Amino acid sequence: MITGACNCGGVAFEIRAETDSIYCCHCSICQKWSGAGDVAVIVFPKTALKWLRGEHLISHWKKPDADWESWFCSTCGSPVPGKNGEDSMFAPAGIITSGGENLKVAHHIFVGSKASWDVIGDDGQQHHGRIT
Ligand SMILES: [Zn+2]
Numbered sequence: 058m059i060t061g062a063c064n065c066g067g068v069a070f071e072i073r074a075e076t077d078s079i080y081c082c083h084c085s086i087c088q089k090w091s092g093a094g095d096v097a098v099i100v101f102p103k104t105a106l107k108w109l110r111g112e113h114l115i116s117h118w119k120k121p122d123a124d125w126e127s128w129f130c131s132t133c134g135s136p137v138p139g140k141n142g143e144d145s146m147f148a149p150a151g152i153i154t155s156g157g158e159n160l161k162v163a164h165h166i167f168v169g170s171k172a173s174w175d176v177i178g179d180d181g182q183q184h185h186g187r188i189t
């Protein structure tokens with residue numbers, strides 16, 4: 058089981074799913090979302106997530122004209138687990154507190170739009186755009 062929390066600790070969650078794969082997204086939206094070159098996330102079925110506390114602290118922002126939402130703690134601004142698709146969610150790998158020992162970067166997506174200074178230094182498979 059994976060557990061995690063935001064920076065202030067107001068929002069906490071657990072994920073009951075077996076995964077060892079991290080996806081790093083280098084798209085322009087994720088660059089602005091993170092303030093960094095990419096965002097590292099894990100993906101899991103919606104039913105695997107349980108909020109432990111602070112669900113009422115979560116704010117959402119939907120990007121106009123895009124199928125993209127950011128979910129974040131309204132107190133400290135940390136990204137928190139959010140919607141990935143109809144039945145799936147993702148969680149930023151950096152807010153995992155425990156249970157992430159076997160995680161490994163498996164895929165880099167949207168490498169075609171990465172920042173010029175962003176150098177990928179691991180063995181993750183690189184994809185120009187999304188994985189279909
Ligand atoms: Zn917080």
Ligand SMILES: [Zn+2]
Nearest residue numbers: 082083084087
């Ligand atoms: Zn992205």
